[in-house]
Amino acid sequence: MRVGLDYRTVGTSPQSGISRQVYALENGLRSLPDIELERFTVAPLGDQTRLQAHCPAWGCAKTAMHQPHNRLRFEAGFLPRALREQRIDVYISTFNMGLPLPPKPKGLRTVVLLHDLFQITLNNYHANRLKALIYKTSDRLSIAYAVHSADRVWTPSQYSADETVRLFPKAADKVRVLPNQVDGFVELAADLTQYQLPERYWLLVGTRELRKNVPFLVDAWQQARRQSSAVPELVLVGSLEHLPEAQRTLPGIRALGGVSDAQLHGLYRQASRLWQPSYAEGFGLPVIEALSVGTPVAVASGTSLDEITPASAPRFSPTDTAALVQLMLDLSTQPDEESPEQRRQWAERFNQHAYRQRLAELIEELK
Template sequence: MIAAIDGRLANRTERVGVGRYCAEVLRALPEAAPDLALRVYLDAPPRGDFPLTPARAEFRVLPPARGWTQRRLGPALRGDRPDVFYTPTLQMPLGCGCPVVATVHDVASTRFPEHFTPAQRLTAWLRLRQALLTAAHLVCDSGSARDDLLGLCRLSPERASVAFAGCAPEFTAPPAPGEAATVRERLRLPERYVLYVGRIQPRKNLPRLIAAFDALLARRPELPHHLLIAGGDGWLPESSHAAARAAAQAPRIRFAGHVPDDALPGLMRGADALALVSLWEGFGLPVLEAMSLGVPVVTSNYSSLPEVAGNAALLVDPLDTDAIADALETVLTDGARREECVRLGHAQAALFSWTATAESIARALRNAARRA
């Protein structure tokens, strides 16, 4: 069975969010589904760090073009006639000539339209509408995302399944000798810090996290911590930057920009806590990775995040700045609670794997091809 895959996001210089998801799924698929012949479509030759080699997949490099999905990928799929096509996003050609399986990471633009630009809302609506009308099956990152599809989009239950994301080996392996010092020098890290990882965009709720950090240091001025925000600007980042500039503790709030994949485990391992208090997440990969590394987590009690964190993190109302500050104070000052978070976090993170993710996606691909 030939499974065609849009692998472009795994071939980017900076992999964030869905790019990291795409790379890990591609890395896991050959072992998880040896019966599938993988044919990966790209708009540039595979980079040296691409997760698959020619020994494990066939590559089709199509010339770059504006509207590549429709102008290049669609005609190629119709000509090549694979048994099934998988896209790790909702971006798909209007006609593929084969059944389509897509991953839905969230429907945040439907739930929180005010946090997206008009162009983003329109694009997201068009892609979601096309997926609902034409995809044979939709794979969701979480039960929360699937519930939204069924409820908000009135999708039939049999057309959607859940495949949780996983944790890459570098987040489960022990640190390399000298890793802490190397990463600290490379990224010029402060000695003690609370860490946020992710793009800077409204739904990440950074102004409230910054306000909570400010409030925490006002009540506990002896704490030496900085707030380290690791991630590049996404869309509408201005409010987050403005909140940091206006904070009383502005000198101790740092925007570190995008952190390369090879430095991310060391950056996380050096944190005293990870804080991800998003208004909405399709999964929340940094929560899982931090728990796997033994870093206590403060996260939201909304959307998918309770599914990922289980009972291993401090869950807070992301709209309640005082609650966020209280949780940060607990994980930074209560040794017994920190130890409990670390112990439970290791156990919770062990429940997730990219192999299981790839197996679930492969099952959806086989079923879609057989029903065609």
């Protein structure tokens, strides 16, 4: 079986959570017998990527790959012909949309990897209202087309699967769950001495997206700190610019940007607890990464975080500030719910072996 893989996300943001899953999918497919894998993407003229993937003759800046007009040019003008020429049997789009537009090559089966549906159900950061409207309309049409035309829709959680069926009921019989692969960290934890971190701190990873609900958590943390000196300082991986101005200079809060995997590993290991307050989450990669090194977590309830987190881990409403303040006061003095080893064992259910076993089952369906 010849499988084509949409590699555009890797070119745009090679270290993103979605790109990590593209790498996992690529390596998982290469490990399966009788699979020949080909990459398809857009790249600037002269870029090294053009030697490693099938690209159109025209070039495109990496930051512009997902602009609507460049997507249309790729998905309608290049991809159908390229898939026919390469005799691709199964094509997998990896970023919620991006399947080839008609005419569909004869015998081609398609899969869309639908990480979540927040592009069309929530508001996202854009330069202005017009741009937001253009992208939301384009994304809605593209996702609807992908879900409608795909032979299979793979989602990383049952929550995302249920949301897909809720919005697109006719797709119910082709939605499957492929949990993300989270292997923990290959590199040793970096020395974090340069950051002069406190002995105890709580950690939050990711600040940009509104759905991460960071200001809500910071507000509750600030109130808890006022009531008890036992509440640790708060370290954010991201930028303070995504917080309200009044929160950026609070005593005991700091943000670290541009951290390497080794540094992130160290931050997880040294943290007293990871907090994930998202009111919308398609999977929750930081939660599994924290658990994989034995660090306790506390998560907001109501989305995929419920299913990827051990039952004993603390949960809280993503809208009830008073309850979260009380939980923070309690957890600042209580012993951890589980041992580090129990948390690491839980994270194993998302390792490479589990991922590849499930991927093999899904590929078998397409033969």
